[in-house]
Amino acid sequence: MHRYKFVLYRPIQFLPVLFGISIVTFVLVRLIPGDPARVLLGTRATPTAIANIRSQYGLDEPMWLQYFYFVKNLFHGEMGKSILYKIDVLKLILTRIEPTLVLVLTSVTLSVLIAVFMAALAARNHGRFADHAVRVVSTAGIGFPPFWLGLMLIILFSVNLDLLPVSGYGRTLGDKVAHLILPSLTIALSLSTVLTRSLRAAMVEGLRSDIATAARARGMPERVVFWRHVFPNSMVPTINLLAINIGWLIGGTVVIESVFAIPGIGQLLVRAIFSRDYMVVQGVAMVLACATVLINLIADIVTVAADPRVKL
Amino acid sequence: MSAPVLAVTDLTVTLNRPGGAPRLLLDRVSLDLGKGEVLGLVGESGSGKSLFCRTLVRLLPSRNMQIENGRIMLGEQDLAQASETGMLSVRGGRIGMIFQNPTSHLDPVMSIGNQLSEGLRYHQKLDAPAARRQAIAILRQVGFPDPERQFDAYPHEFSGGMRQRAMIGVALSCNPEILIADEPTTALDVTIQAQILQLLMDIRRERGLSIILITHDLGIVAQTCDRIAVMREGRLIEQGRKRELLRSPDHFYTKTLIGSHPSMPSPAMEKKALTSPPDFRATRDKPLLKVEDVDVCFAGAGSLLGKQSGSVRAVAGASLEIMAGEIVGIVGESGSGKSTLARAILGLTPITSGNVTFDGTSLRGDPGAFLAKLRRETAMVFQDPYNALNPRMTVGEMLAEVLKVQGRIPQVDIPARVGELLDLVELGREFAERRPRSMSGGQCQRAGIARALAVNPRLIIADESTAALDVTIQAQILDLFRTLKEKMQLTLLFIAHDLAIVRNLCDRVVVMNRGQIVEQGTSLQVFEDPTDSYTQALIRAIPDIDPDKSLLPLADREMA
Amino acid sequence: AGILTIGRRGVSTTFDPIKTAQNVDFWVFSNVYDVLVRVDKSGKVLEPGLAESWTVSEDGLTYTFKLREAKFSDGSPITAEDAAFSLQRIRDDEGSVWSETYKVIDTASQGDDPRTLVVKLKTLSAPFLASLAMPGASILSKKGVESMGADAYAENPIASGAFMLKEWRRGDRVILEKNPNFWEAGRVKLDGVEWISIPDDNTRMLNVQAGQLDAAISVPFSRVAELKKDPELVVTQNTSTREDHLLINHEHGALAKKEVREALDMAIDKQAIVDTVTFGLGEVADSYIPKGALYHDANALHRAYDPEKAKQMLADAGASGLTLNYVVNAGNEVDEQIAVLLQQQLAKAGVTANLQKVDPSQSWDMLIAGDYDLSVMYWTYDVIDPDQKTTFVLGHDSNMNYMTRYKNDHVKDLVAKARTEMDPAKREAMYMEIQKTAKDDVHWIDLYYSPFISVTRKNVENFYQNPLGRFFLEDTIKN
């Protein structure tokens, strides 16, 4: 099926992007004033000790040489060694990536479900109370800072109702699910507001569209008109919106991981930035870039599958 | 006429406007439809034809509309009072609808076949395989050549004509007693239009359907209907048997409608027939525009890996000469390359090979000078009046901008000139303040013409500039062109579907088919004595307002 | 019995004791590794650890340790060779962040038998014994490090302490289980310990409140009163060696004048900081040596809060309308609160403090470069001996007296002398003098001492830290 040919060439197109990201990260993290040695040594840092650590990690080499080593390592599938954790960055990332990916996936799924439910409710009751309620909730929802929302959910569901774990990430499947509900919900509540708005608009539009009229004119009940015709047609623009938001979403998990103590890549990244763990920042940036591209690719595949007209 | 299957009495529909008096959209319309009858519903744009039909199945286009009064008797049942659930079995099952614009009414993300089987499964309670078999049969019946395969294809994979047929198929799949066809052929060229009308007639014969056919083309009505009803401003002003109504219309509007039908010989035409047209070729040695062997190719889709798969040759080796002061028509079916040729001439689409010469400068010679000259001395009127105008600018701003950029008249004189231009196209001066969205199609079209005239062009290319208009407005615009030709020595290249208009307006006609120019000559020659078989088919497909001149003969249905 | 789950803010970065200076790591090291000499609960006395006893030679340069019969978690005996190896490693290894402290060791080797360790020093060193108690000097298995390599050892350490590493989920938790081969195994009541990292303070507290954790450390001051009200919880405050102080850059303009610094000291209402920032849980500090630590000067000079007088003094010193650049550590709630308070207090004395919030890695650079006038820092002891902090703060070392650029040769000499003075009484006198002089010079401004605060569920007993921060989990009981 040549409509899906982009799956083949997209990765090739992505190579220069990856190259760009490697340079940007590399230069950026080194432009930040401050020193990784400071974090290792705490308040006991002395100039000699700092110099010692710099030379150990090759940070005293010229920038271009460091970059050369970085790229060379990449070709060997390595990303250097973490200054803070003293192990190979790739290995470090691999131990931390699962919770983040799972969190992103569950939040996306959840926000889509919420958005579809809310938007359908609103659109099918267009102009009535349910519609206004959904609009108020979804516009106001954008305004809640996720870290505040997260804490409120914890206080409500974990402390007061004692239904769900407060924080962390589980081991077994059931455990993971239990741990992921609140953080995913927190992200989903923010993300779904954006989606709901767009989806509701598309559905209202769809219910008025000729497609819906045509379906009604052949005697289809409203339920069929909505779910078989209006809904599939309104999903297409929403998928695109979702894809554009993926980068933001991955960025947004950082705060959520911190609130819910999820040992993911976001927390790793923030700590790495603050402690100037250059190799880790570089590595995580590269991995997240790849993840973003992958998710975008999936979104494109879904779009193509959902709308036979789309060619990429 | 036997007992009517559908009897409408005093149907009144109003539109409630927030903060305004309700507007009467349908005013006491009473109409009967007999079994197996074809009723033609004609009338000017906005008269309520579509609304009437949608009211029959209670699918009003706006929440603010309501049925104020009246009865819609389908057998024993009054649809005006029926419950919403009760309507479910009426819609589709008893009254089927074919919508004016198949592109927007077909679900783009559902295969054609599934849209057909949906009705079959719902109304006839067939299981999936049975519905599929049945749907394939219907697809074959409405003229799909390979229904097994096409069952799984999506609407966008079909041409306009095919989509219209699919739409008919969808309506038929519910096996209705009454079929409402709302302008089923407006967007199509005559050959396809003829096929579709023929198809409807065949189905009526086979199934004993009653049909309401909405159109603004009296020719179509004359060819297909048993009875005619004429609407104007929400009222049914006249109805009666076809022949009687066409022969002796009562209402003055019906008379205008019939009188302005392009297939009626116009005075200009008569004159042309008497005095043979001046031979421009002889009088001038050099043509104003010369098109030599132009090819335009478009890269096909999906060629990012380098392979040029399926490139489209939209214009193939077209050659053409136009003399100053001449009106030349280009006709041909949809997709034959008319617009592409026009754009290529004006340098708006790059040409693949060949040459265009305009008043001495040529594209191959000095492209820079050629384009500069073209931009100053030619103008184009675009097919779609709404899309051709910048929606954010008022008509006045738009005209002033052109004048300013052209820089031929001093800044201070611009407002006066804008006024003159509006006068020229017979738009009131107050239109300078209006934006396209607040204007009707015909007004937009005239604004577009005014913009073209602002350039003070020697050549105007008008691309289907009348297709969207109803006949009365059409006639106005054609008059404008004629006047301008006389007054300003304008040269006009006129592209149209509607052969009748071309015949009426143009000195010479060029016929295109699949990117090639298959025939050209004076209007008289081409219309009276076409040599090319394609041209002959095209001309025969023109529906004549005379019901006794029948539609495209059955034998020709296979071609085109 | 049972497994104790403890929530903390940070994450463990390594199990190689010589490669980190962070408390988060140190506090776990002392669960997993034993040291030759330990600091007791009071934080003032050294007591035997793996070394059952020790003797010092006449000249004070040779220490002979008698190791007790103890085993690593893999069952192999802990020998003098292992101890010598561990000491050499922290001194010599290029990855060691502590080598300078241990440069005083000349040789470390096995004595007459495998349980005798002989350490020869290059010079006299009063703090040497105390430095052996630091978690960095934990005893590792030589065979283990050599056969696995240091990196692998750090992932899978062979324990010499009460617990051994069962699993380390990076970024999440460190799971320890009881080490059956620990020489004091009988003392250990817990089956295991989990150190769980929960960066958000609220979440960490809520975990304990919801009963999903047994304990949490780094309880924010603001939460203490509320948590104390919960009958299910016990809030523990342990004396710590933490002191928060305001660094002054002596090289910047008017700050070079002692009177100006004095005026600043008087312009600051420390009690208000204690009340507002620590919610009354801290205590006003008057000396750089923390209260409860060795040689603390209980009668240190206390300059009373007097903004009017301060203003006057500034005017007298020709420094009225002083504008100062105050570097604040971003992301540190307490630092930011102090900054907000100080800004207003200084304003009352006519001093404008421009806050400049930067993240800690960067602020350190600015302090070293002298790009600041004021900045709040804190220090917690790693060793019980005051020498470590004193050297950094007043020893005129390469850090320019903790970036203050304070200069006083008399103090400098005293610090060096005190390091080699083996008579405790004389040493104490020296430290008293150091404290007096430094305070008089206003080398920096002492702000407050604060306790370590932790919260536990009611069923947990004996969960406490000594002033250096070490947890005595071998004594903790979970009912």
Place this chain on the structure above:
Amino acid sequence: MSLHRQFGRQPVLMIGATILLVFVLAALLAPYISPYDPVTQNTDLRLQGPSWAHLFGTDNFGRDVFSRVIWGLRVDLQIAILGVVFPFIIGTLVGTVAGFFGGLVDAILMRLIDVILAFPFLVLVLSIIAILGPGLTSFYIAMALVGWVSYARLIRAQVLVLKNSDYAVAAVSLGFSRARIMFRHLLPNAVAGSVVFSMSDAVIVLLNGAAISYLGLGVQPPIAEWGIMVAEGQPFITTAWWITLFPGLSIVVLAFGFSLFGDALGDVLGVKE
């Protein structure tokens, strides 16, 4: 179409505009309507719950939360507006140029956009702020450097469609210059979607500010800014909920105003919702 008649007929727009107007007024009149100074501390009155004297209570320094919320408005409106205006301008220009010229220019700009989009947003913002030093200016610069991408994408997609529209082709055929076509004809028609998006974006920018404060960088204390206030109120969330709740609610109300205004503006500018 008379714009202001349209305004009158849109209740949604009226509500949104009213909220925004009230906020802008409150920001302008902050010195007159705030009952207390926003930064003056009064340690005797710390952590007091809402009362008539202190409508929104006091914070841990005894500062009046209500006054801080009002003064915070000044900063937050500035953040919301400037944090959107710069990205909007940059993104619009880039998007128009990329969409109009296509080819190599487009390819290069789009790859650049890909780089920024694929780049973890927070790394970029945190790094830029760390490089430039925390503060409002750095925040604007960071938001502008990152935020323009969405606008560029939105506009480019529109321009790609519009440049083939008949009126754009008409403009070409009339000999208009490229700049005129891009900025007089394409941009005004392509911009509506972005204007609507910018309203939600303004809120997102505010929240990003809050998130960055939560992670430890952000506006300098003791400035009153809602995001910071929410972040600073964290330690007291269970004991003195009013410190976080009121600035949080203010963000919500502002968000509400922006969204309603944006929705309605979209309708007026001719975008479907």
